[in-house]
């Protein structure tokens with residue numbers, strides 16, 4: 001049962017391996033991206049010691065971790081893949097297979113993303129970790145909770161993209177929706193650019209009711225030790241709740257899409 | 267003076283090997299090995315103006331690759347192509363003005379726009395004079411009955427309708443040569459017949475030289491005067507269809523319905539090629555064995571209900587050539 | 594000849610726009626999405642600048658000015674270079690073959706066949722930001738300032754376009770470059786909207802000589818804002834944008850041609 005889905009993961013992982021030039025170039029440009037922000041913050045912090053509870057080292061750690069996690073947002077593209085499958089009709093064969101479409105998509109995405117994590121995110125992070133003397137999580141426990149939170153955040157991002165992708169069954173074209181949610185909302189409210197503590201109160205309030213902060217801000221705040229104790233547990237619970245809700249909506253959506261396909265023939 | 271001359275044409279592709287297994291895959295992130303595929307291998311042929319030639323071969327034989335080189339999309343690895351005095355790749359722009367291309371697998375029309383819009387755009391792309399454009403459009407929409415769906419978006423056309431539009435699109439600028447890569451793929455019997463009829467007519471009335479690839483040998487038999495067979499990149503037959511039949515069609519086929527399923531059938535000078543229940547297919551060489559001999563043997567040993575004798579179809583011949591090669 | 598190509602450009606672009614208008618909802622949402630994301634980034638930048646007031650001696654008005662300049666150039670480039678967004682699609686699906694059978698230069702044909710009007714919403718947003726920033730700094734419109742600004746934006750757009758073209762061309766070798774183009778476009782834009790004086794020497798050199806986006810914003814801004822910060826580079830760099838644009842056009846076109854030659858000989 002699990003093995004069946006793992007095959008998708010392994011296949012996707014292997015497929016990604018074939019594009020090696022792209023991989024190196026991507027890493028290079030990613031590094032440039034992160035350098036921009038690291039130096040911006042260094043410039044901003046000249047003559048200051050601490051702002052909103054972050055010292056220079058703290059904020060640099062935050063920026064590097066959050067920018068590293070942002071890579072998932074950049075590279076997942078699940079919504080676009082589903083859109084393409086709907087357009088070409090390939091999705092019909094997927095839906096007719098005796099497997100769960102959502103799980104299969106997740107398994108495939110996990111394959112691509114573990115490749116990204118291994119060959120892009122990890123080296124990138126280590127490079128900046130070494131070059132700028134960043135800090136590690138305060139304890140091994142925090143590290144494992146951080147990893148757990150990253151995974152939960154990843155599933156949330158996946159589910160949001162999955163739901164957008166499902167809209168393709170009705171709209172055919174979802175690039176607009178994708179741009180709005182991923183490039184607009186997710187970028188604004190995920191906290192990739194600066195910690196939510198820096199947000200004006202109004203924006204911070206909006207961010208609190210949306211799932212996006214659970215993608216990047218939560219894991220990063222756990223990593224930097226910003227969230228501890230009760231705060232940390234609450235964050236994980238909020239993530240879990242979002243996972244449940246969004247996965248559920250995704251399932252309902254794809255069931256409806258499936259019905260539509262069966263009744264109207266796509 | 268031939269309109270197309272192909273000499274010692276070869277196209278080799280480098281394909282990177284994928285290593286198997288997880289570690290193999292991982293190591294291919296850092297280095298890769300490759301194989302060379304000889305998609306087209308030292309091919310020679312010529313086409314005269316006004317000819318209608320079928321270019322056939324099994325999957326992966328090298329048909330599309332040849333067409334791509336002829337149209338200037340691909341550069342040959344070695345060898346020489348002369349199309350109307352031009353080298354298709356070197357003189358790409360000049361060449362494309364004088365040819366029409368249809369890829370059966372993929373439409374060249376604007377997917378979301380009405381058919382007529384695509385034609386209009388092509389008019390500007392090929393700088394077709396207005397009166398010629400009108401004349402051609404009328405001619406083709408009459409011939410192919412395009413009128414009912416000229417203002418339908420291409421994505422809503424059926425495959426057959428779309429192919430008719432693609433054919434028109436490829437011919438609007440009065441090309442001298444028409445290249446067709448699988449123009450009948452996915453069409454039903456009627457639509458196929460319509461395309462064939464159209465190609466014959468265009469060839470006869472407009473002196474368009476046509477080269478078409480196909481997997482449907484009826485296309486070849488009903489449309490083409492000449493046949494080129496390519497196998498694993500090499501040309502194994504180039505000549506008239508009748509000659510092929512004469513040369514390789516010496517075999518006769520006898521289809522016999524037996525009264526009961528005999529377990530073991532033994533006849534001299536005859537091959538049992540197929541059996542299906544009580545029905546058997548027997549092949550024999552008409553030069554060494556006569557039909558009456560075979561029938562005599564049969565009736566002597568088995569009880570027969572029905573019996574037909576047939577010349578092998580081109581299909582059968584080609585199937586044997588693909589399977590066994592040329593002998 | 595020229596007339597023919599201009600006409601053809603508009604015809605092909607028009608055909609694309611008409612195709613897109615069949616999906617009005619998506620079109621509208623996308624425009625909205627782009628405006629929202631532009632506004633978001635500006636909002637975040639505003640939040641940041643409000644807290645810190647200056648970046649390396651640049652007032653927040655000056656930073657927004659750079660931001661506006663970079664964005665205007667970027668958005669005009671996006672309109673003209675829409676096709677390069679996911680150019681690798683052409684190679685993966687073999688659609689480039691269909692381009693090569695037309696009696697028109699392939700690059701021209703490709704660029705003309707896709708002009709995303711949604712980027713107009715981006716352009717309008719960034720023009721608005723730029724105009725506001727222009728007035729927030731103590732600049733006033735004079736003929737020479739207007740001319741200089743116009744050339745700067747034009748050259749800047751061209752520089753960013755060529756970078757995008759280069760990364761898309763990579764697909765002719767690797768068959769895949771979608772993410773690469775996305776990233777390069779985003780990274781160079783981001784790098785250009787802050788004063789490059791905040792970066793270490795290596796990054797400044799990179800942004801001056803290899804991915805020369807410093808010529809899109811930073812160096813021309815020296816002329817406009819009279820900052821006199823040349824960081825050891827020749828002062829003439831403030832007028833360098835058109836020259837760099839020209840060099841980049843030649844370089845990227847040569848790369849494109851060799852990429853196309855490669856496609857011609859591999860078909861992938």
Ligand SMILES: Nc1ncnc2c1ncn2[C@@H]1O[C@H](COP(=O)(O)OP(=O)(O)OP(=O)(O)O)[C@@H](O)[C@H]1O
Nearest residue numbers: 279305324325326327328329330331332859860861
């Ligand atoms: N771009 C390419 N790169 C590598 N190999 C290729 C490429 N194009 C074709 N080939 C290989 O060259 C051989 C010939 O392919 P080609 O497409 O010409 O065959 P075909 O006769 O058109 O087959 P079909 O009937 O299936 O269309 C095949 O083995 C194919 O895998």
Ligand SMILES: [Mg+2]
Nearest residue numbers: 329330331447
């Ligand atoms: Mg083929």
